[in-house]
Amino acid sequence: MPTTTPSPLLLALRESTRDCHKALEARLPFFSPGFDSAAYRRLLQAYYGFHAPLENSLSNYQGSERRKTPTLTRDLLALDLSEADIDALPLCQALPAIRDEASALGVMYVLEGSTLGGQVLKRAMAERLGIDHDSGAAFLDVYGELTGSYWRSFLERLGQASAARPAQANTVQAAIDTFTCFEAWLGQRKVLN
Numbered sequence: 611m612p613t614t615t616p617s618p619l620l621l622a623l624r625e626s627t628r629d630c631h632k633a634l635e636a637r638l639p640f641f642s643p644g645f646d647s648a649a650y651r652r653l654l655q656a657y658y659g660f661h662a663p664l665e666n667s668l669s670n671y672q673g674s675e676r677r678k679t680p681t682l683t684r685d686l687l688a689l690d691l692s693e694a695d696i697d698a699l700p701l702c703q704a705l706p707a708i709r710d711e712a713s714a715l716g717v718m719y720v721l722e723g724s725t726l727g728g729q730v731l732k733r734a735m736a737e738r739l740g741i742d743h744d745s746g747a748a749f750l751d752v753y754g755e756l757t758g759s760y761w762r763s764f765l766e767r768l769g770q771a772s773a774a775r776p777a778q779a780n781t782v783q784a785a786i787d788t789f790t791c792f793e794a795w796l797g798q799r800k801v802l803n
């Protein structure tokens with residue numbers, strides 16, 4: 611089967627967020643010496659503090675089937691936080707702006723793309739911490755066997771948006787802002803290297 615040609619918008623998103631991805635990946639502690647279950651739990655709490663409010667503001671633009679916050683909640687419960695602990699977690703206030711379809715797509719690109727890297731992390735965390743879908747690592751494989759088809763259907767939506775040229779800059783900017791805000795938030799929560 612021929613692979614679909616990447617849309618101009620996808621190429622622009624890849625190009626302009628490559629450095630952001632590299633920088634964040636280098637600071638995330640998943641592969642650091644000494645990274646243990648306690649550090650993983652702290653990291654996941656910080657992920658929650660970003661995803662929960664951001665997915666709320668995305669709700670007009672994406673279906674609930676793409677919400678990852680319920681899976682983060684599930685993992686935190688498996689890691690022995692209570693519902694009350696989770697409700698009391700600090701939430702990020704400095705979020706990327708979602709004003710329209712164009713900016714929503716940029717935010718979604720980052721959140722959806724992270725499910726691809728999640729496949730690598732899922733295997734690494736199983737090996738390193740012995741955790742799986744039922745013991746705190748469901749978020750890393752949030753769409754399970756649907757990961758590929760969810761990504762492809764997102765790319766289709768992106769391809770349709772590609773036609774509207776002026777909106778592309780807004781999508782790219784929103785993606786950069788999402789990486790920047792996420793890194794700043796994780797830094798503030800002191801979970802990065």
Ligand code: HEM
Pocket residue numbers: 624631634635638640719720721722723724725726727728730731792
């Ligand atoms: C240590 C942590 C991470 C690792 C090892 C990692 C690894 C990867 C890998 C291997 C891919 C390519 C997957 C493929 O093409 O099938 C990928 C794609 C991607 N990752 Fe990450 N990632 C990490 C963290 C993140 C985070 C935290 C985010 C955003 C919040 C993110 C956003 C993305 C995006 C947007 C793509 C899609 C690129 C594209 O195909 O256009 N990644 N990542």
